[in-house]
Amino acid sequence: MSNPTRTQQLVYDQAGAEAGVATGAVHRCRMEGCQGERVSVRWPDDHFTYPCSRGLVLRTDGARQIG
Numbered sequence: 567m568s569n570p571t572r573t574q575q576l577v578y579d580q581a582g583a584e585a586g587v588a589t590g591a592v593h594r595c596r597m598e599g600c601q602g603e604r605v606s607v608r609w610p611d612d613h614f615t616y617p618c619s620r621g622l623v624l625r626t627d628g629a630r631q632i633g
Contacts, residue, residue, distance in 0.1 A: 574587045574588070575587070575588040575629070575630065576588075576629040576630070577605070577607045577617070577622065577630045577632065578630070578631040578632065579631075579632055580631070580633065582625075582631055585610075585629070586610070587607065587608050588607055588630075589606040589608055589614075591605075592604065592606070593606075593616070595619075595620070597618065601620070602618040602619040602620035602621070603619045604617070604619075605617060605618075605619055605622070
């Protein structure tokens with residue numbers, strides 16, 4: 567059950583056409599030299615991806631986009 571008082575962080579794909587929801591789970595990025603975190607994102611088709619926070623760009627609407 568979702569918590570209605572908590573705002574959901576949206577993450578858009580590279581094209582900006584589809585939005586997923588960041589689940590709140592983060593893991594340290596294991597790419598050599600990277601200091602970012604892997605963010606768990608659930609997409610509308612119920613698949614999960616784990617983009618690095620260093621590759622996410624802040625949009626003007628406050629959401630993040632894979633860039």
